[in-house]
Amino acid sequence: MINRLYISDLYLIITIQILCFMKKVLKKIRFRNVSENFSDSEMKHIIGGGYIGTGYGSSCYSSSGSCHSSCAFIDTLGNPHSGTCTDVGSNICACVS
């Protein structure tokens, strides 16, 4: 009797654990459950490539090592932007427009 109870409890615990794990996994935002994904043309307008700076010589960093208050940059498509230099930690100063 005790043994049977013990095994059934064990099954229950394992099942709960699996369900908890699955809930945790399924809850995650994955590419499969993205409902409003960008189209190709929308993605072409999300540009990266070089207006974030680290340390010496970047547009966003002063020689004293602190972020400037404002910054300007031209993106890879040639469009001008202005923004605020934001210290995002890890010695990175990002120009956030």
Next chain:
Amino acid sequence: MKKTGTTLVAFLNLLGVKHTQSFSGQYFNEHPHKYNLFGLSKMLADYGIENAATRISDKENDITEIQTPFIAHFGGDFAIVDTVEPDKISYIWRGIRHSSPTAKFIEAWSGVVLLAESSGKSIEPDYREHRKAEQISLLKKTAFISALSMIAVITYINQSLYADGGISILLAINLAGMYISWLLLLKQMKVQSRYADKICSLFKQKDCNNVLESEGARLFGIIGWSEIGFGYFSVNVLLLLFSPAPITIIALINIFTLPFTLWSVWYQHSKAGQWCVLCLIVLALLWAMFTANILFGYLPLAEFFRLNSPFSTFSFQFAITASCYCIAMLGINMLVPKLNTEETVQLLKQSINSIKADEDVFTAILKKQPFYETGDCDSVIRFGNSNSKLQLTILSNPYCSPCAAMHKDIEALLTKVNNDISVQYILSSFNENLNSTNRYLIAACLSDNTAFARQIFRDWFEKGKALKDAYFKKLSLNMDNPEIEIEFRKHESWKDKTQIRATPTVLVNGYQLPENYKIEDLRYFTDLDL
């Protein structure tokens, strides 16, 4: 050479997708859309990685719920987020791992993410070939270094240099100097080196690049200190191994390097505001050499006083040794740009590719090309999506080799765009005796089984060509169908109407494909309105 770790390479590493550093790096660097999310998405798709981009509206609450790794649009660039904790986030940006407070990261994050998931099918295109090439390249480098090492070791033993503790120590110092200078040279050439990155990240600033890219990294703005360092240590090793006689001169020249060490420390501290760990190690090695020279008595002052005679043996040896340094340093200085052409070529290729992939540019060039009236009914030999905006018409010849190569490209294009373009074939032939092949191929397409017809075309151009009509015998095609002759005549009249004779000729919505464009370039224009 392996270029600096790219977003693609770093992401593939995290996803555990089989790839080669050299191809992935080159593929990313030359991609026309490397600077936008569309490009990253397409690149991942080419590796068989399913992906989707979206915007997370509730950034603060949802960031911990996103499946890692993911690509985030962060501070106007792309970062690969590796782990997310409520108070700390770890991400890779430009090949370097960073860690920031989550709140600060969110401030610079636009909320845009590219989510991806690899599967068993995710792999680099032509991975085996690339891997083999990479291994052969590694083998060549290993053989080269082994041969050099063997000469050095044999000389060291043969000349009983091990008996002189001072020379052995100086050799060790200079070999270490050579290696560190080599790492600095790699950094200067922007070639990826895990060891260089690890050493450079010993201090807070994460890398040595800021110092190495500053004005002070070059003597008079002409010759890099890393080139001088590598030349200096290499000559020292060669002289110590093969000509230990001028050791006093090596020791004397070492004294001249010491003021540089003071200047370098001042420059890094006061001007650059950051430390370059690799540079500091070189400086320490120069001082270690000086210490060893004093300890082992390689700096006898009496020798120096003999310098007053310009034609003494010492002066000759000094001049020759100094010339050796000059030759090595200037040689390396002249060689580095040649070794670095790969980066320039990749930059140029990327620029050209990005211009070519621009829809407005393509449309403008295409519309200047000769135009031929084409339509849906020109041929029954059709592959892909007949309703696509992009309609390709190809005049091909079953027996022409460039046509076979073109068909391979067409197959690759159809795969890459998920068959979302329309391709129709008009067949031509070298002479009337070969017309029967055209009829067989038409018969295959009239069978109403597109997959079957496509397979026959693929096989024909790959291996069937050599067998001629014998290839079709086993296929049991219905050659009595009267539609075959009608279709055949239609192709003949199309050629007469357009007067096109060259095969293969590719028409894009009726316009001849411009010479500067390849079939594979059309993958970016599937939605183009012409």
